[in-house]
Amino acid sequence: MLEVALDADGEWDSSEQPDWAALADAAARAAIAESRYPALADAERPVELSVQLTGDEQVRALNAEWRGKDRSTNVLSFPLAEAAELANPGIDGPELMLGDIVLARGVCVAEAQEKAIPLTHHAAHLLVHGTLHLLGYDHGDDAEATDMEAREVRALARLGIPDPYATEAA
Incomplete structure (x- = not known):
């Protein structure tokens, strides 16, 4: 039983925006389905991942603290489970x-605009990417x-989202 816990700050949390919780859940499920651990999504044991949608400054601070890179980035992933737990x-x-x-938020918006794709498509891609990490x-x-890109493309196809790497190559 998969649960995706989402926390969105004011930059993301707006009535004008899509249902970020539903998007995060769908993206995580699609990534899991394309991973070597598809049973995670339907396991009887509760399985949880946390998604935080926040601003560039908070991501910059986390990136500096945990990766030694004092700059913002689009997505950070912090794995907690061991491979043996994932397999069983x-x-x-x-x-x-x-x-x-x-x-x-700012990095995601800028990248989506640069690629001329909807923010929801780019955010879904980053959520799939993060889940795979x-x-x-x-x-x-x-x-x-x-291998990772192929899994991302298949997961995004499950969501009806075009191959983001084909868009980059065009």
Whole structure:
């Protein structure tokens, strides 16, 4: 049983915006479905991930503290679960915490505008990307990057969102 806990600050939380909680839930489920751990979404054991939608300054501070990079970035992921827990979500135990994903509003908006795509599509891509990081995927070398990007594209297709890498290449 997957639960996506979302906290959106004033920059994101507006009546003019889409249902960010529904988007985060759908993106996480799509990413999990395309991962090596699809059973996580329907495990009897509670599985949770946290999503924070915030401003660039808070993401900059987190990026400086945890990654040593004193600049804002579009998405940060903080995995908590071990691979053995991910592979066996049905075992008895307390709630399985996948980790935290944090998105920076200004960076996301600027990137979406630069790519000429809807903010919701870009945010969904970043949420899928962040979820895959929580599940142990990375893009540290070409093979890992190719695998992760393919999973992202398939997850986004589940959401009806076009391949963001095809958009970049065009």
